[in-house]
Amino acid sequence: MAVKTVQYKQHTFSISYEILNPSARHDIIFLHGWGSHKNLMKHAFGTHLGNFRHIYIDLPGFGNSTCNMALTTEDYATILESFITMIDATKAIILGHSFGGKVATLLQPDLLVLVGSAGILVPKPFKIRAKIFLFKLLKFSGLTSLRRFFVAPDAQGLSEPMYETFKRVVNEDFTESFRAFKGRALLCFGRQDTATPLWTAYKIAELIPGSEVVEFDGDHYFFLEQGSSVAKEIEKVVLKSLEH
Incomplete structure (x- = not known):
């Protein structure tokens, strides 16, 4: 290497x-x-x-x-x-x-x-679309502390720069x-x-x-x-x- x-x-x-x-x-x-x-x-x-x-x-x-x-x-x-x-x-x-x-x-x-x-x-399955909608609802309500329950598997455990990158490219x-x-x-x-x-x-x-x-x-x-x-x-x- x-x-x-x-x-x-x-x-x-x-x-x-x-x-x-x-x-x-x-x-x-x-x-x-x-x-x-x-x-x-x-x-x-x-x-x-x-x-x-x-x-x-x-x-x-x-x-x-x-x-x-x-x-x-x-x-x-x-x-x-x-x-x-x-x-x-x-x-x-x-x-x-x-x-x-x-x-x-x-x-x-x-x-x-x-x-x-x-x-x-690729169109997202209904389950994923529902999850996104619920997270946006919670975000609007100020409950962003629950974000970890809604993060996609590919985004879990990422540093802040890499999570921002993920959101840009996904x-x-x-x-x-x-x-x-x-x-x-x-x-x-x-x-x-x-x-x-x-x-x-x-x-x-x-x-x-x-x-x-x-x-x-x-x-x-x-x-x-x-x-x-x-x-x-x-x-x-x-x-x-x-x-x-």
């Missing part, structure tokens, strides 16, 4: 990362999802894609990377742009899971690999960002995923011309058991590009 510091908006971010296959010629960058860390991605893909230099990054505020200010997804992308330049890496392939998929999209890699990516708004509509992506895209989604349902993959595919959807059995974390299958799909796309 290594650490680089990035200066952004008068704040210092310590970015923890790890590189595998350091002598390989082509880079693949892995970005984890919300509440996760680089080791999860390394567990899934570390023994695959041996012809690539793997770059595993803890996003600011997660794993061993620091964050002491509220960020937007655009802020994450800007910080990573600086970091990628700092370690002399390329944006040939960036794989992003869930929230990491949104950050990866903004980085405009040559090949974007979205694994259960967030970014398409309900983003990335339709225009997907539409603005100009590279090639491979969309790998789980058929049983309820966080980023399979239908959202096809919605993204409509927004990114020439993109390809590959379905897998499994939920939001299907790639943990099927990393080799995702890796093979990446290799297929790379091979196709070399043939042209």
Whole structure:
């Protein structure tokens, strides 16, 4: 594990990362999802894609990377742009899971690999909508001390800057960002995923011309058991590009 510091908006971010296959010629960058860390991605893909230099990054505020200010997804992308330049890496392939998929999209890699990516708004179940309504009612009544009973699982235990970040990024509509992506895209989604349902993959595919959807059995974390299958799909796309 290594650490680089990035200066952004008068704040210092310590970015923890790890590189595998350091002598390989082509880079693949892995970005984890919300509440996760680089080791999860390394567990899934570390023994695959041996012809690539793997770059595993803890996003600011997660794993061993620091964050002491509220960020937007655009802020994450800007910080990573600086970091990628700092370690002399390329944006040939960036794989992003869930929230990491949104950050990866903004980085405009040559090949974007979205694994259960967030970014398409999914209607909230009635139970969640009712919970939000009740919290707003309590907030209006001044009973904000009960907030901990209404906080989403992804927001529990967060520092104040990260909780503010969560509120900014959780309900983003990335339709225009997907539409603005100009590279090639491979969309790998789980058929049983309820966080980023399979239908959202096809919605993204409509927004990114020439993109390809590959379905897998499994939920939001299907790639943990099927990393080799995702890796093979990446290799297929790379091979196709070399043939042209």
